[in-house]
Amino acid sequence: MTKTPNKAGRGLAVKLLGAGACGTLLAGAGTAAALATPAPDAPKETAASGTFDVDQITNLTPYTWNFNPTMSSKGDLFQVVPTQTVAPGQTATWSMIPAQKGDKFLWWTFTDDQGVLHGVCAQDLQDDTVATYADDMAGPSDSTVFHMVGDPDGVARHVDAVWNTPATVSIDASKDPSAAAQIVNSELPRVPTDQISWTPNPDATPTYTYTDQIRATSTVANYSSAPATIDKGQETTKGDTTSLGEEVTAEVSSKAFGVAAKDAASFTHDQEWGTSDSVSVNIDTEIDSNQVGWIDKVVTTAHLTGHLVFTTPEGTTFDITNVTISKGDLINPNDGTPSGIAFSPDEEPIVGPPAKN
Amino acid sequence: MNIRKTAIIGTGIAMVAGLGAASIGVAAASPGAKRAQATAPGQITVINAATDPQGAVDALKLYENATDRSFTPTGTPSYSQTKWGVVTDMDGNPAPVVIGNSKTKQSVTERLEVKHETSSSWSLGGSIETTMGFDLAEVVDAELSVKFTANHTWESSSADTQGIWVTALPGKAVWIEASTSTASYTGNFEFTSGGARYEVDNVTITQPASPTTDAMAVTNYRVMEANSKTAGVPADTTGGLTTLNALPRLGAYIAAGH
Numbered sequence: 001m002t003k004t005p006n007k008a009g010r011g012l013a014v015k016l017l018g019a020g021a022c023g024t025l026l027a028g029a030g031t032a033a034a035l036a037t038p039a040p041d042a043p044k045e046t047a048a049s050g051t052f053d054v055d056q057i058t059n060l061t062p063y064t065w066n067f068n069p070t071m072s073s074k075g076d077l078f079q080v081v082p083t084q085t086v087a088p089g090q091t092a093t094w095s096m097i098p099a100q101k102g103d104k105f106l107w108w109t110f111t112d113d114q115g116v117l118h119g120v121c122a123q124d125l126q127d128d129t130v131a132t133y134a135d136d137m138a139g140p141s142d143s144t145v146f147h148m149v150g151d152p153d154g155v156a157r158h159v160d161a162v163w164n165t166p167a168t169v170s171i172d173a174s175k176d177p178s179a180a181a182q183i184v185n186s187e188l189p190r191v192p193t194d195q196i197s198w199t200p201n202p203d204a205t206p207t208y209t210y211t212d213q214i215r216a217t218s219t220v221a222n223y224s225s226a227p228a229t230i231d232k233g234q235e236t237t238k239g240d241t242t243s244l245g246e247e248v249t250a251e252v253s254s255k256a257f258g259v260a261a262k263d264a265a266s267f268t269h270d271q272e273w274g275t276s277d278s279v280s281v282n283i284d285t286e287i288d289s290n291q292v293g294w295i296d297k298v299v300t301t302a303h304l305t306g307h308l309v310f311t312t313p314e315g316t317t318f319d320i321t322n323v324t325i326s327k328g329d330l331i332n333p334n335d336g337t338p339s340g341i342a343f344s345p346d347e348e349p350i351v352g353p354p355a356k357n
Numbered sequence: 358m359n360i361r362k363t364a365i366i367g368t369g370i371a372m373v374a375g376l377g378a379a380s381i382g383v384a385a386a387s388p389g390a391k392r393a394q395a396t397a398p399g400q401i402t403v404i405n406a407a408t409d410p411q412g413a414v415d416a417l418k419l420y421e422n423a424t425d426r427s428f429t430p431t432g433t434p435s436y437s438q439t440k441w442g443v444v445t446d447m448d449g450n451p452a453p454v455v456i457g458n459s460k461t462k463q464s465v466t467e468r469l470e471v472k473h474e475t476s477s478s479w480s481l482g483g484s485i486e487t488t489m490g491f492d493l494a495e496v497v498d499a500e501l502s503v504k505f506t507a508n509h510t511w512e513s514s515s516a517d518t519q520g521i522w523v524t525a526l527p528g529k530a531v532w533i534e535a536s537t538s539t540a541s542y543t544g545n546f547e548f549t550s551g552g553a554r555y556e557v558d559n560v561t562i563t564q565p566a567s568p569t570t571d572a573m574a575v576t577n578y579r580v581m582e583a584n585s586k587t588a589g590v591p592a593d594t595t596g597g598l599t600t601l602n603a604l605p606r607l608g609a610y611i612a613a614g615h
Contacts, residue, residue, distance in 0.1 A: 049409055049412070051401070052400060052401055052402075053400055056403045072579065080401055080403060080556070091425075093399060093554060153398070155398045155552065157399060167535070214569060214570060215520050215569070216570075216574060217574055218519060218521075218574055218575075218578050219574075219578070220577075220579065221578070221580065223581050223582055224526075224529065224531045224580045224582035225529060226464060226525070226526050226529075228521060228524065228529075229521070230520070231520045231521075231522070231523035232520075294574075325468070350569075354441070354579060354581065355441055356441075356615070357440060357441045357611060
């Protein structure tokens with residue numbers, strides 16, 4: 001069992017404590033069933049506002065941890081509840097009620113790509129320190145694949161869980177977009193650009209999709225006696241994204257696209273994937289009396305699929321396959337005037353008198 | 358013959374922020390600020406904006422330059438539509454009224470240009486922006502557009518404009534009214550500043566948005582018309598553009614619901 005350097009000598013004593021104590025063997029079918037069960041006993045926060053001392057464990061392993069309420073101590077223990085999901089690079093934070101410290105344990109667990117269950121355990125102690133442990137659940141002692149060490153920031157009760165050897169983690173974004181998005185969101189912002197690459201699939205060709213017709217302008221209801229006109233000008237400077245999952249942050253999307261666009265441009269010479277182009281279009285339409293009018297648009301979007309590879313400062317390489325970059329507004333599928341947006345006017349009769357102000 | 362005149366109204370997209378259930382104004386200093394400044398590395402300050410809006414504002418002043426920051430919505434946006442009202446600029450001045458020339462029987466045409474200005478101010482007395490020094494909604498907008506309305510990521514347009522041309526026939530006064538769709542969403546901010554961690558919960562942001570259209574299309578307009586007599590315009594007017602404030606009878610007519 002591994003301890004934080006600032007809490008030497010606590011490990012063996014901790015191991016003798018109750019069922020949730022760090023080091024207790026909980027692997028096997030029973031544990032798997034327990035982990036799959038929803039957590040009615042998830043920890044609750046007792047204070048809505050205030051400033052509290054916190055404990056922190058930064059996840060420098062290649063895997064996402066989940067807080068395990070079944071293995072953790074029960075009750076209203078926290079001023080700030082523990083972070084429930086901790087992706088690589090993220091930091092778990094919590095603050096335990098001082099009177100509860102001493103014999104309570106927190107567990108996060110994760111399964112590696114070999115199917116082996118691991119646990120990260122923390123115990124708040126009454127002297128305001130924290131003992132932390134890296135555990136291979138099936139084994140009787142400390143983890144052989146990761147260890148705990150004080151974070152270089154020197155902040156009290158801030159510990160890192162560090163993977164022992166460089167590792168490569170592969171994720172198929174088409175099969176597990178949520179995992180891909182989570183990894184990229186948490187990791188990519190701190191990865192230097194020169195450690196990021198995106199390569200189109202060998203047989204990839206751009207594909208194009210078209211949005212539904214959506215309204216591009218305001219509606220104008222013309223209650224006057226003379227025709228009215230609505231016009232629209234649009235100058236677009238970029239319109240790109242990188243599809244890695246449902247909720248990739250804008251920062252990540254932009255950073256990944258910046259890298260991918262260069263590779264895509266060299267791959268498809270007739271396709272502009274850059275982010276600094278601009279195009280300006282103008283359109284207007286007349287609206288007769290007692291009509292409501294507007295301008296619709298249909299946006300063409302180009303897609304190209306490849307795989308994204310990046311290496312974190314800790315040496316973990318993530319290889320994420322089936323990452324699609326997409327670009328709207330400016331693409332030009334038919335070698336025509338690059339616009340990517342088709343505008344069309346629309347109009348219909350006004351129904352009823354104007355609503356009161 | 359028609360006469361065309363152009364009025365450019367900087368009808369910016371106003372953003373509104375509220376903390377908790379109520380909108381807020383901001384004082385210069387507060388206990389919340391003292392608490393926020395006292396937070397040290399290894400500590401976290403948790404603020405419930407619903408019960409401590411002042412403390413929340415003071416903490417959020419740190420957000421713009423914070424690291425490891427996030428805004429996590431705790432629900433889906435709720436959309437609503439503002440009441441119809443005369444189009445105004447960012448200073449609250451109404452757009453001009455266009456009046457036909459009764460003397461020469463000429464029509465007069467006006468163009469109202471609407472610009473999408475994402476950097477426009479908070480609308481509640483400007484209190485939040487003035488005090489915070491930045492536009493909170495704009496800072497989180499990119500993230501929100503990804504999470505709420507993915508189609509907005511296709512619209513990183515820098516210079517969208519739209520204009521509305523309206524014509525007043527002789528004997529008529531014409532003006533433009535607007536109604537805007539807004540979205541309100543509540544969520545929690547988390548960020549690190551000065552080595553300390555902050556969590557500001559239950560922050561509600563309201564800004565112009567629509568579930569189905571891009572930012573330029575969230576405001577609907579209508580072209581309204583009244584007889585010159587109803588508008589209080591002299592019978593022998595030569596027409597043109599005039600301010601609504603110069604036509605108190607028309608103002609009263611509009612205020613009374615036409």
